[in-house]
Each structure stands twice: as structure tokens, then as C-alpha cells.
Amino acid sequence: MDVPFLDLGAINARHADELKAAAARVIDSGWYIMGEELAAFEREFAAWCGVRHAVGVGNGLDALSLILRGYLQLGALGEGDEVIVPGNTFIASFLAISENRLVPVPVEPDPRSFNLDPACVAAAIGPRTRAIMAVHLYGQLADMSALAALARRHRLLLIEDAAQAHGAARDGRKAGAFGDAAAFSFFPAKNLGALGDGGAVVTADARLAQRVTALRNYGSEVKYRHLFQGVNSRLDEIQAAMLRVKLRHLDEDVAWRRRVARRYRDGIRHPQIRLPQVAQEEQHAWHLFVVRCSHRDALQRHLLAHGIHSQVHYPVPPHRQPAYPDLHDRRLPLTERLHEEVLSLPMGPTLGGDAVERVIEACQAFECPA
Numbered sequence: 001m002d003v004p005f006l007d008l009g010a011i012n013a014r015h016a017d018e019l020k021a022a023a024a025r026v027i028d029s030g031w032y033i034m035g036e037e038l039a040a041f042e043r044e045f046a047a048w049c050g051v052r053h054a055v056g057v058g059n060g061l062d063a064l065s066l067i068l069r070g071y072l073q074l075g076a077l078g079e080g081d082e083v084i085v086p087g088n089t090f091i092a093s094f095l096a097i098s099e100n101r102l103v104p105v106p107v108e109p110d111p112r113s114f115n116l117d118p119a120c121v122a123a124a125i126g127p128r129t130r131a132i133m134a135v136h137l138y139g140q141l142a143d144m145s146a147l148a149a150l151a152r153r154h155r156l157l158l159i160e161d162a163a164q165a166h167g168a169a170r171d172g173r174k175a176g177a178f179g180d181a182a183a184f185s186f187f188p189a190k191n192l193g194a195l196g197d198g199g200a201v202v203t204a205d206a207r208l209a210q211r212v213t214a215l216r217n218y219g220s221e222v223k224y225r226h227l228f229q230g231v232n233s234r235l236d237e238i239q240a241a242m243l244r245v246k247l248r249h250l251d252e253d254v255a256w257r258r259r260v261a262r263r264y265r266d267g268i269r270h271p272q273i274r275l276p277q278v279a280q281e282e283q284h285a286w287h288l289f290v291v292r293c294s295h296r297d298a299l300q301r302h303l304l305a306h307g308i309h310s311q312v313h314y315p316v317p318p319h320r321q322p323a324y325p326d327l328h329d330r331r332l333p334l335t336e337r338l339h340e341e342v343l344s345l346p347m348g349p350t351l352g353g354d355a356v357e358r359v360i361e362a363c364q365a366f367e368c369p370a
């Protein structure tokens with residue numbers, strides 16, 4: 001039997017009865033958009049994050065984009081302003097910036113944490129810089145106290161891309177509770193996954209929450225009265241109902257991911273496989289368990305030959321993508337090297353102990369090509 005990278009079927013099968021009952025409740029209600037399930041999920045997710053407001057939207061990219069659009073309309077950002085972003089993030093972080101006619105300024109990460117390096121951020125701050133977008137990549141909190149200090153000193157917005165970090169925390173404070181606003185994704189494979197697309201904006205800023213609430217629904221607060229130029233990006237009732245079920249199990253799921261990571265970190269001891277570094281156990285929600293290997297492709301083939309499925313997050317950095325020709329001349333050597341070396345091992349809340357041991361054994365048996 002192969003070890004899958006992530007078994008979404010098994011993850012949702014654990015809650016099949018609850019999910020089916022919740023779906024039936026919505027079907028029978030006759031109300032499918034902007035109803036009681038959404039309102040309840042927003043309350044419950046905000047409380048779980050420890051932040052006052054959560055606004056459900058269509059997906060994680062829209063959550064990021066609507067934060068920026070909201071701040072543009074509220075006057076905290078202006079067209080052409082620069083947003084500092086880690087060079088090694090998923091492309092959605094960049095897209096949210098550029099689709100709002102803001103300018104992504106990619107900077108090198110700290111290679112130990114894969115997250116923004118505050119020194120590189122400080123060096124990139126210029127007269128047009130208005131915001132820092134911290135990405136809690138792979139589930140580990142960025143250095144939010146250093147970034148918050150920089151944001152305060154230079155009067156910048158601090159936005160969290162928390163799409164991979166549901167449950168990461170420091171001193172009891174969760175991802176989503178550190179910046180001016182945070183974006184979550186509920187793409188099925190995330191730590192809290194819907195059975196389709198979904199996302200949320202989380203913020204303590206009542207003005208932003210109110211604006212995003214209008215923007216996701218055609219810029220409207222009262223039907224057919226359009227105060228702002230909005231979009232259609234809503235979290236539907238079925239997905240909200242699915243997420244309410246899965247939110248009740250999220251703490252256990254994150255705890256399970258931490259146990260898998262602990263076992264990997266104890267068991268994998270290979271001179272050519274570099275393990276992820278962790279500041280504090282609770283800071284990591286282990287969306288992905290990412291190792292580095294200078295023979296990454298050989299390691300991936302070796303694991304597959306042992307029936308173990310791994311993935312690369314991500315093979316090409318955004319500044320090297322065809323979508324961003326204007327960024328092709330940027331030199332981000334560390335980012336580029338990371339993209340050649342990273343490999344994500346199987347990780348998830350249904351990954352069993354035997355499978356974890358097989359992954360460890362296969363890693364230990366890897367022989368580097370000469």
C-alpha cells in the first residue's frame with residue numbers, strides 16, 4: 001500500500017455522518033447564500049482565532065485581495081504603493097497585490113524558518129512602502145514581533161497570509177491575531193478545509209471588517225444599493241456548514257500533525273536531508289513538513305520507488321513565473337535555491353504511525369547520487 005501525500009477522502013470520512021447531516025440541514029432550509037450557517041461560522045471562527053471579526057469569502061486569494069481592496073478604499077493604501085512579500089511564497093500572495101494595482105516587492109526569507117527575514121524587510125523599506133505581507137509558510141508563524149515593530153516604526157500595514165497556518169500560535173495567540181488583518185483559505189487540502197473553495201478575512205479592525213463584508217457582496221450593505229465597487233466572493237451556506245463541523249475537530253487535527261512532525265524530526269537523521277527548524281512547538285501548525293536536500297529530485301524518486309508520495313512547494317518562485325515578466329531580473333538567490341531543494345513529505349491528520357515509520361525508513365535508506 002502506498003503512502004499518499006494527503007488523503008482527503010479519509011480526512012472527511014471521519015466526519016461523514018456529521019457532514020451529511022449538516023448538508024441535509026442546508027438543503028432542506030431552502031437558503032443557500034448569506035444565511036445562518038455563514039453567520040454562525042463567522043462567529044465561531046473569529047472566536048477560535050481570538051479575533052473580533054471574521055468575514056467569509058469565496059477563497060483565500062480573494063480574502064487577501066479584499067483586505068487590500070478594503071484598505072485602498074479606506075485610504076490606507078494608494079495605487080502604486082509597494083507591499084513587501086516573501087519571495088518564496090505561493091503565487092496567490094503576489095496576485096492579491098498586483099491585481100489591486102499595488103507593487104509586490106519580494107524579499108529573501110530566513111532559510112531556517114522559510115519565513116520573512118526582518119533584516120531583509122527593513123532593507124527593502126522605501127518611500128513607497130505601505131504594507132508588509134507576512135506569510136506563515138508551511139504553517140509556521142513568521143517573526144511577528146519583529147515585523148510588528150518594523151510596521152509601527154515605518155507606519156506600515158501588517159497583513160498576514162495565514163492560508164497555511166490555522167492553529168499556529170505563540171503564547172496562546174493564534175495566527176490571524178497578530179496583524180491589522182489576516183487571510184485564511186479553506187481550500188480542501190488546508191489545515192481547515194471545506195469540501196470546495198472558501199476563505200475568510202479575520203481582523204480586529206471594525207472598519208475593515210464592515211468594508212470587506214460589503215465588498216464581497218457587490219459592495220452592498222442593503223440589497224440593490226451599491227455603496228462601493230465590490231465583487232462577488234461569498235462563502236456559501238453548504239461550505240459554511242461543512243466548515244462548522246470541521247472546525248470542531250481542528251484542534252485535534254493540529255495536535256496530530258504536531259505528533260507526526262515530532263516523530264519525523266526524531267526519526268529522520270540523514271546527513272543530506274535537512275529537517276525544518278522550529279522556534280517553539282506551538283508556533284507550527286505543520287500544514288506541510290518540508291525538508292531540504294541538494295539532491296531533491298533523486299530523493300523524491302527514491303521515495304516514490306518505496307511507494308511514498310511527496311510534493312514540491314513550490315517548483316518555481318513567483319518572480320520567475322511567466323506571469324511576472326517584470327520581476328524576471330530580480331536576483332533572489334536564496335529563494336531560488338530553496339525552490340530547487342524543498343520537498344514536502346506526507347503530512348496530515350489521518351497519517352498513521354505505520355506510514356510515518358515507513359517514510360522515516362525510506363528517508364534513512366536514501367543514497368545520494370555521487
Ligand SMILES: *Cc1c(COP(=O)(O)O)cnc(C)c1O
Binds near residue numbers: 093
Ligand atoms: C492556498 C494559499 C493561498 C490561496 O488560497 P486559495 O483558497 O487557494 O485561493 C494563499 N496563500 C497561501 C500561502 C496559500 O497556501
